[in-house]
Amino acid sequence: MGDPFTNLKNALKKTVFKDISFSEERKTAVRNSLQESPSSTQLHSWKEETLKAILESLKQEAKDGYEISSLLFQKNDSSFRNKEGELYTLLHLLENKSIIAARWYDEKKYYSLTGKGKKILAVTRREKSPQQTSLKQLILEASI
Template sequence: MNDPFLNFKKSMKKNVFKDLSFTEERKARVNEAIQSKHSYSTLHSFNEKTVLSILESLQLEAKHGFDISTQLFQKEEHSFLHNEGQLYTLLHLLEKKEILTSMWREDKKFYALTAKGRKYLAAAFKKGYAKQPFLLKELLEEASL
């Protein structure tokens, strides 16, 4: 699906933000501030089925947030229907826990499972979590080993 703001973003980069740059030190401090606000307990506030659905959607290929959101909506998972920003919060938390990794392609951030994420998902299926709600805490602990 085409990004309707792609030309706008490119124009902003060329004109408005062309002289704006941040030092690596400033970028690191901003990242630290963001990461310190997201604690482990924040991850537990998300629905376990939602986390599993996201991981399943990334099982075969990397996807960007909009594709993940669309796939969740098609599965009638409406957790992020009125607050799509929470999906990105969850994706960043999973990335911080090294369950997901990300890469930029054509001005879009794509998410993919890491080896740890694949083990996490395999453990979920092996233990039958795909058929019933699973304990996110237990799986996160397994994934962090």
């Protein structure tokens, strides 16, 4: 059986992706990551602090993935070090749950908080009791 992605690969060779190449080491790392963590699209696989930092970073203005990643790095959050693709997986998950919205501008995808995302962030700030509601729980409940 042939490569099921032949048509996709051929189409990508004719777009802005034509000049992108990855080392065999990087390809292997991505393959291994996909095989090891089939639950990476689940919210529970990320730290609460990371989720909050991402939402906080989008509070004032829209940012692209690189800017979000840089802010996390500045806060010494290495959740996505050498796993940059997982950040975009998380952003996509939050977008699907309508916590953030995305739009393309100048060939970059910018993310911003939705009204729902702002409410969730406000609730997590207000909660100061030891039994405070988990940010993950709020996101899961908001997406029901």
